[in-house]
Amino acid sequence: MDQRLLHRQFDNGLVLLGEHMPWLRSAAFSFLLPAGTCFESLGLDGLSGMCSEMVQRGCGDLDSREFLERLDELGVERGSSITTSHTSFSCAMPADVLATVLGLYSDLVRQPHLPEDQIPDARQLCLQELRALEDEPSHRCFSELKKFRYPLPFGRISQGSKQGLERIDISAIQSFFQENYKPAGSILAVAGNFQWEEVCDTVEQQLGDWQGTPEVELPELHSNYGSLHVDHATNQTHLALAYDCASYESPEYYEARALVGVLSDGMSSRLFSEVREKRGLVYSVFATCFSMAGQGSVMCYAGTTTNRAEETLQVLLETIHSLGDGITADELERLKNRIKSSLVFEQESSAARSSQIASDWFYLGRVPDRAEVCARVDGLTCEILLEHFRKYLPKNFSLVTVGSQSLELPEGTA
Amino acid sequence: MELLTHKTGAGPEIVVLHDPAAFTASLGWFVKTGARDESLEMAGVSHFLEHMVFKGTQRRTAEEVNRELDHLGAQSNAYTSEDSTVFYASVLPECQAHAVDLLTDLMQPTLREEDFETERQVILEEIAMYDDQPPYGAFERVTELFFGEHPLSTRVLGTTESVSDMLVTQMQEYHRSRYTRENMFLVASGKIDFAQLVDYVSQATADWPSKPAVRKPLMPTYGSGELLIERESTHQYYAAQLWPGVHCNAPDRYALRMLCSVLADEGGSRLFWELIDTGKAETATLWPQFFDECGCVIGYLCCAPEDAEENEEISRNVIEQTLREGVTQKEIDLARNKIASSLILSDERPSNRLFALGQSWLNRKNYEPLDVVLARYAAVTADDMMQVAEHTLRRPCATVKVVGPAE
Numbered sequence: 001m002d003q004r005l006l007h008r009q010f011d012n013g014l015v016l017l018g019e020h021m022p023w024l025r026s027a028a029f030s031f032l033l034p035a036g037t038c039f040e041s042l043g044l045d046g047l048s049g050m051c052s053e054m055v056q057r058g059c060g061d062l063d064s065r066e067f068l069e070r071l072d073e074l075g076v077e078r079g080s081s082i083t084t085s086h087t088s089f090s091c092a093m094p095a096d097v098l099a100t101v102l103g104l105y106s107d108l109v110r111q112p113h114l115p116e117d118q119i120p121d122a123r124q125l126c127l128q129e130l131r132a133l134e135d136e137p138s139h140r141c142f143s144e145l146k147k148f149r150y151p152l153p154f155g156r157i158s159q160g161s162k163q164g165l166e167r168i169d170i171s172a173i174q175s176f177f178q179e180n181y182k183p184a185g186s187i188l189a190v191a192g193n194f195q196w197e198e199v200c201d202t203v204e205q206q207l208g209d210w211q212g213t214p215e216v217e218l219p220e221l222h223s224n225y226g227s228l229h230v231d232h233a234t235n236q237t238h239l240a241l242a243y244d245c246a247s248y249e250s251p252e253y254y255e256a257r258a259l260v261g262v263l264s265d266g267m268s269s270r271l272f273s274e275v276r277e278k279r280g281l282v283y284s285v286f287a288t289c290f291s292m293a294g295q296g297s298v299m300c301y302a303g304t305t306t307n308r309a310e311e312t313l314q315v316l317l318e319t320i321h322s323l324g325d326g327i328t329a330d331e332l333e334r335l336k337n338r339i340k341s342s343l344v345f346e347q348e349s350s351a352a353r354s355s356q357i358a359s360d361w362f363y364l365g366r367v368p369d370r371a372e373v374c375a376r377v378d379g380l381t382c383e384i385l386l387e388h389f390r391k392y393l394p395k396n397f398s399l400v401t402v403g404s405q406s407l408e409l410p411e412g413t414a
Numbered sequence: 415m416e417l418l419t420h421k422t423g424a425g426p427e428i429v430v431l432h433d434p435a436a437f438t439a440s441l442g443w444f445v446k447t448g449a450r451d452e453s454l455e456m457a458g459v460s461h462f463l464e465h466m467v468f469k470g471t472q473r474r475t476a477e478e479v480n481r482e483l484d485h486l487g488a489q490s491n492a493y494t495s496e497d498s499t500v501f502y503a504s505v506l507p508e509c510q511a512h513a514v515d516l517l518t519d520l521m522q523p524t525l526r527e528e529d530f531e532t533e534r535q536v537i538l539e540e541i542a543m544y545d546d547q548p549p550y551g552a553f554e555r556v557t558e559l560f561f562g563e564h565p566l567s568t569r570v571l572g573t574t575e576s577v578s579d580m581l582v583t584q585m586q587e588y589h590r591s592r593y594t595r596e597n598m599f600l601v602a603s604g605k606i607d608f609a610q611l612v613d614y615v616s617q618a619t620a621d622w623p624s625k626p627a628v629r630k631p632l633m634p635t636y637g638s639g640e641l642l643i644e645r646e647s648t649h650q651y652y653a654a655q656l657w658p659g660v661h662c663n664a665p666d667r668y669a670l671r672m673l674c675s676v677l678a679d680e681g682g683s684r685l686f687w688e689l690i691d692t693g694k695a696e697t698a699t700l701w702p703q704f705f706d707e708c709g710c711v712i713g714y715l716c717c718a719p720e721d722a723e724e725n726e727e728i729s730r731n732v733i734e735q736t737l738r739e740g741v742t743q744k745e746i747d748l749a750r751n752k753i754a755s756s757l758i759l760s761d762e763r764p765s766n767r768l769f770a771l772g773q774s775w776l777n778r779k780n781y782e783p784l785d786v787v788l789a790r791y792a793a794v795t796a797d798d799m800m801q802v803a804e805h806t807l808r809r810p811c812a813t814v815k816v817v818g819p820a821e
Contacts, residue, residue: 023435026759064691068682072748075755078681092759124693131649132696132716135548233647235542266484267468268477277476280535283543305542334484341487341506344437348763 005357005367006196008203012210013184016203017357017367019191021350027192028092028350030358031105034185034214035087035176037156038293043167046126046160050168051176052080052087053122054114060107064118067104076101077351082158084292085362087180092351095193099202106206109181116170123165130159137232138284138303141240141402145299148228149242149398154221154292182212189358192350221293227399229406237309237403239302241316243394245289247296248363254376255388256289260298261335262327262385263287263320268334274319275302281312287320291363298394306405313399313407323389327382339377343370417781420612424624427599428615431771431781433764436604439510440768442502443521444599444776447592449496450565450705451629458572459580459588461494462537466585467501468492469529471519476529482516489765496566497629497705498776504765507605514611518600518618521593530582537577544571548716549652550645552814559641560656560812564634566705590623597627601772604764631707638810645816650696651719652816653726658809659702659709660802662777667704668790669798670806674700674711675749676741676799677732682748684732689717695725704777711806719818733807740800754788 006018040047057064071078076093089108093101133140143157188207190199223244246256263271264287275285287300300320304312346352360367368376401407420428448460470476483490483503490503501520505513545551554569561567571577600615636658660667678685678700689695695717702711717725760766761784774781782790 024762026762065682065687069748072682072752075751075758077756077759094755094758121691121693125690125696126693128650128693128696128717131718132548134649135647137546138543234546236539236546267480268484273477273480276536277480278532280532281539283536283540303543304539330481334481337485337487339487342489344506345489345504347437348765350762 003369005369008200010183010204010208012208013182013186013213014203014207014210015187015361016200017187017189017361018194018196018199019353019357020194020196021192021347021353024193024350025095026092026350027095027098027190027194028354029090029098029102029188029190030354031089031109032086032187032358032362033088033109033181034085034216035180036083036085037158038084038153038218039180039214039216040153040156040176041172042152043164044172045156045164046130047164047168047172047176048087049082049158049160050122050126050165051173052082053125054118054173055108055112055177055181056080057115057118057122058113060104060111062107063113070104071101074101084154084156088358090351090355098190098194099198102199102202103206110207110210112177114170114173114177119170119173123168126160126165127162130162130165133159137234137236137238137402138301140230140232141238141400142299142301144228144230144402145240145242145398145400148400149223149297150292151222151224153218180214182214183207183210184213185216187358187361189354189361191354191357218293221295223295223297223396223398225396225398227401227406227408230400230402231404232402234403235305236303237306237401237405237407239309239313239316239407240400241300242297242398243320244396245296245298245392247294248289248291249294250296252388253296254380255385256296258332258335258380258385259323259389260287260289261338262323262331265335265338270319270322271300271316275312275315279315281308281315285316306403309401309403309405309407314410317410317413320394324386324393327385329382332380332382332385336377336380340374343373415783418608422616424595425616426595426619426622428612429599429601429771429775429781430606430608430611431603431767432606432608433604436507436764438504438764439507439513439602439604439606440502440504440765441510441513441517441600441602442500442768442772443517444601444772445499445593446497446597446627446629446776448494448498449568449570451592451627452568454568455576456580456584456588457568457576458537458570459585460499461570461572462533462577462580463585463589464492464494464499464501465533465537466525466530467520467523469526469533470524471522472524473519479516479520482512486513486516488513494570496568496570500772502765502768504604507607510607511610511614514614515618518615521598522622523589525582525586525589527582530585534577534580537571538574541571541574541577548648548650549654549714550643550648550816552643552652552654552816553712555641555643556654556656556812556814559639559814560637560710561634562637564632566634566708591625592627594623594625594627595619596624599775601768601775603767603771629706634708636809638812640813640815643814643816644819646819648816648818650716651722653713653715653722653813655713655811655813657711657713657806657811659711659806660704661707661709662704664709666798666802667702669794669802670702670711671753672746672749672791672794673741673799673803674702675752676745677736678713679749679752684736685729688728688732689725694721694728698725698729713811722815737803737808741796743796746794746796746799750791750794753791757784757787
């Protein structure tokens, strides 16, 4: 499996990346635009999501319906999403239609119609998603954790707020579009079975003369710590817990990620064993790494019936601290095997690979290949992990509970 | 790609879709047992047993099972439905022998009492979790209303009561009668060493219980009507509906899926343009589900409570108009393209092929290559779609609505 990153930097700042996977029948792309929630105007929470909804309501020569029908004719599976930093559009398709679809999405990011008469519909759609989130306690506790842990502009959630959505008008959408849908800071990553020359030509032709640089100055991020409870009439109490760790850009990210792997990757991981297998406290428990604005956090989740919530929190914290007792050689080997085989699984999906390439470029300004990742993972030892843990002991905890009973972090939790 | 099968004597059947160019190998045991095979008091036993399968065997403790799966770097899991229980793992091809040994060993678990008690708590947490989530049991309730006394009304997870009262001895008995050589088969896809698979499985399953499991086909008398669930914590309105459908081998199942796509596909369908694009609803969709002897069409609507009445009328009108006036050629072409593309993209992964092959073998002991399936969709006409609409969506449906507290 020859792996080579194809890269082209356009004068306008757009970065085009590609990785060839000739064994597939498909091609996929991820298009990241610097139009995430942290660039929303104050008081207009939900602007990035509503703008993304509006740009999909007709562009270039096609109205909203013609655009979607064209994608369906071509057999394109598509999605859009909003993160703190980006609005992103992703598509997977039969390989031979890639150039055509890139053309359609070029129109979408450059020449959307933004029809004013559809503002109420787009707003309703966004309000639907917000209400749906409020009904999903396991998702809601992560939204609340984000809002609680990260101050503005970082703590905004993709669904926005009711007040924010209600205030957004056509001029807010137009300004957000004009300021943030720009080539500088945008990343277009293509993976699968494609001809690089053809992709470059298409992008050059469609996006080469696109101009503009968004304002991306952001304040420094200082996280909030402590506990927050959100009352919700449910059987279970949903716990979301965060603490500091190395960020994705950090040279020590692999150590931090490996420690989270020992906690949460696979059925033999410590959280699954201690919280679910041995005690039967939960159906779902996990931990994951999350990075934003140069800061990393480990985010943990557990959902348990209310009368067992306190015990669950206690076991969760004890298990996190048990990393300080050392990592076994067996645990580390299992983790290495899991990471390495996941790199092979990624080779079976153009969509997964294009999204990973775009994300790596955003965080690192480069894309590590499999050989580099394997070498880095192989270099991890139990001693290195223990040393890392002791150096950065888990601290700066934030806890959010959603349910009918509040929980506090135990005294002494940093 | 090549289809390879093996069956000798009373041993379980082995079905492989071999792709020598694949990077990975996927393996799965398919057991023809699910919620519909349970008695009412044992509701949830298939699913509970699926959890218990990972709790150790004569040769492995529960911890060893989990450690080995992770050591293999396996992407593995299991699921239980109304009519089957499936255990699968995707691994690198060089790990095949270990993976098949582990998965096969798991099929004869020890089912120890102590593990049973701990896992019972996990299942009760799972039931509590789903009960907190939209649509708050609406699908379970509408299934009960629709299927009535028919075994397909049994809840896959069971109920808090049935799971709390279940005995480990009952589960052991259920396992002996359902996890038999005749009632299971092994499916594999990707880069597979077929000879190794056949040799190993033939030997390892030689002492498995042997007894054909019985499942009597039974035509349901489809129920209809309406039921309301009140929930304190809902912000949205949810409605689940069931119409009569077609069985898993009915020739018109392709037409039914195309019809559902024209009516209610997530992007670009009649209900999408009426309800989603306009922001009137968060979700408005229809999809078919197929069983041995019957089937259903499932409808799901989620929207703001104040819009519920209007949206339901719109949905009804969309269906009635379709029944009256039919579908256009353009809609047929778009639906066919969407379905074809989604099947082609999904078929790229050996792990996805495993489920397509396994499900097909469960339903009809037969596998049609992707190109044949695509041709079946290509052959569907507007008349086919209207004919299947007549004996599905034209008939009365069962509805369950979930509403928040009255203001």
